[in-house]
Amino acid sequence: MTGPLLVADDLHLAFGPTRALAGASVEVAPGEVLALLGPSGSGKSTLLHCLAGILTPDRGEVRYRGTRLDDRSDEARSRLRRNDFGFVFQFGSLVPELTALANVALPLQLTGARRRAAEEQARSWLERLGVADVAGKRPGEMSGGQGQRVAVARALIGGPRVVFADEPTGALDSLNGELVMEEFTAAARDQGSSVVLVTHETRVAAYADRSVVLRDGRLTAAPAWA
């Protein structure tokens, strides 16, 4: 496929009186790591959620592989998240009741894989990300860095076309944050997944191929280092 994988075109979205997006447009190419930068309240996370089909914009279009995403049914968008997308968020997002291994295996099981096969693959992903020793632990029993590595493994195990990461290192110290980012972006590039990365830290954005800056719900000029 040629052309952008994911396109946001003139997105507007308000939460009551608060305007979160005011004409935001962005494109993500296949295999590209894109960083969305901006201060708190600039609309970065909202744009990411719109791109992932979690939120529906009030106005504007989101197109994925050439077809509109924002007007699809909840069922269709759920299917897309299951089959084509992966997520790494700052907090949680792991199912608290499941072990690390079960959490990582879950996306494969959701797409029809057998449990044993899914868990074998999950174990290899945990090893690859250096957290095989926490396979039997639950989210509450792991450190923040371990939890984020598990979340990265879970986001990538299904071979998604796009991984959405919202402040993936926000809860980690700088050393752990860099380790996670290195492993995350390397693994994503290895399997050709695009990454949409929301962050307010320039050192995290440095792992991206390209960065865009949001302010007051719209994109401004690219930062100087981009």
Add this chain to the structure above:
Amino acid sequence: MNRPGRRGAAVLVVRLALTAVRRSPLPAVAGALVVALGVVVLLAGLSMHPTAQARGAADKAAMAGEFAADGEPGLLIAHSSGSYRDRPITASLVADTAGGGLVPPGLDRVPAPGEVVLSPAMRELWSDPGTTLAQRYPGRDVGTVTRAGLVGPGALVVWIGVDRDRMPETRVVTGFGGAGVADIADMPSELRLAVPLLVIGFLLPLVALFLTVATMGTAARERRLAALRLLGFSARHARLVAALESALVVVPGVVLGCLVFRLAAPVLAPHLPVRGGVWPDHVFFSLPVAAGLLVVLPLLGTAATWWALRRIDVSPLGVVRGAGDRELRRRRLLPLGAGCLALAGSAAAGHGADDVTLAGALLLAAVVLLLVGIVLAAPLLCRVAAQGLGRVLPGIPAQLAAARVRRDATGAARLVTGSALLVFVSGLLLSFFPLLETGNAAGLRALRDTAGGNLLVADVQLLDTAALAELRADPGVSGVARLTQVQISDGAGQGGPLITATDCAELSGVLPALGGCSAGSLLLAPADSDAKAVPLRTDGPLQAVTMVESADGGSLDTVGLGPLTTSEAPRTSEVLGSLDELTGGTIGLVDVSALPAAARPTAAGGTLLVRPAAGSAELERVRTLLTRATSAASVLTVDEQVAEAERTTQTYRDITLAALGCAALVGVLTLTSTLLQQVREHRRALVALWMAGMPRATVRAATLLQSSLVILPVVALSLVLGLATATTYLALADGGATRLPWAAIGVVAAGAAALPLLATALTLPALRTTTHPQLLPD
């Protein structure tokens, strides 16, 4: 990538639900236990009717049901009612007329004269000399009444063989299976109307309990569902997982409840405080009932969860709830308003109307609408109450409590709705009590008021004069009086009205309230109704009609009774009036000692009144003497007669109070569960307050106030509506002549208002552990 197959998805959904329950076993186990308790209560309620039916059938099987035509052989049977220390005794005299082979149920043969056959419980008492029952029912113990002849394992039954010559006049029995005990069709109409309300009052808290358990652990569940949604679970899948989780708690609870009931009921049944106890296999629930519960309750739970989750948006980012419900809130008041209108319409339609069909229909509609209306309007009322009281009450706890209620008015309403409904239904149910007071036991209660409850009354069958003399001389007897009936001449030598004759001095001995009564005086009971319009002539001597025996038969004769004196003293009139219940339409009372010999009553017939000295042991001994002296079919105290007359209404009272008690118990459990759930869900906020320096006492006070704030308005509204409905009902039922039992209703209202506070108090100790920062999840 593949789409998950339906089977694979179902397996995954079940596994996730199981994992969630396994990972949070405490709420799941607690929920299952609460459901199990609810199921036990529900099964107890459901088994009442089949148990009553089984007991009725057992009663019916033991009663005479077929009677002989002329000359046909059979059994002569005379049943009599006795009592031993408040336990009813059924004593049956039996004589075989011609060896027809008929045997009463539970006996292997008909006892011969001088023999007795006893039930096991009766034998235990009978063989204890201290009970004097062996003297009351003398004979040689020749057998045991088996189950076929007993309504319950503790039934006190004795069959006494007698010569047929000594049998009272009775029909010859040729078969058994007579009339059973009263069923619902024989209940007073007021009670039949109350049954649906009773069922509602019983079921409402149970339904609330199941719904609460089904929606427990909402916060944790929402976090879990949001995480799953992020992975591609659709909203429908998420609801399915939640519904399955509910089922996983409810199903074991139902199974456990059924099991506990199945094991405990047979053990407890014989000890139930009902006549003769209950056979273990009479307390049962059928397989369809168990299967029904196993299907209905989990369905109810899953439906509640499904419905609760449909009202919120479970997105991958979390849960969004309660958006834009202003219009919804307005609509919520509609049923309440419609109920009030229907109630007013019922009162208007019933005012002065002969046909109250329309008013009754409107009242029924009003009850249903008000019940639904209270549930729907409760969140709004809670919010309004919190806003008002939050402004009025000073202090941080009050502000905090008001803010919390405003933020989650629906949760606050959940806390109080059960109590409010309990108050409403209780008001209605208790309003039936005074209607029952006007029933057929009124005369007996009047007698009890004047004569005392321990006065023994026996209808004389065969008077044993020696035994009567022994009775009169017994130191445990403080008075004996015999009431007999004498027919007064109508002036033309024919029989006129009946008059009760007694020895006035003896009557004073058993009725101290009567006062002194000199021999030879003659008292005339007041004629206070048309039916008892006294045709006695008080302007001349009365004449009694007597039967004169002669060789060629008998003939009527008249005997002069001497001059009448009339007592007009109000107290005397009142006391004698209370005797109406015993004398069956007494129109006058004359001193038997003043009667000429020819007019004196014969040995048989009449009523013997005996006042025993205090003490239950003494009472039973005197009862034995009285039974022997009279061969009476019934030797009961006035208290026992009142209890017998009020059996149906007393059963209603007992059931009502038991149902209200169960409802209160289940209510406390529900409230405690809800509160604990809320504390768990708000633990972060509570910890934040504590870490910010707020003393735990303040946090506790705020939690307690949070419950208190919402109780007052909702319970008060329910009380007002319940009383208005009850008043309207009473106006329709008896024109408003009956007054409401304010004291009882007040107690119930106070109790219902205290329930949430009690439940809150029960959860306060949990605050310390729940809000410890180290216990917070990551």
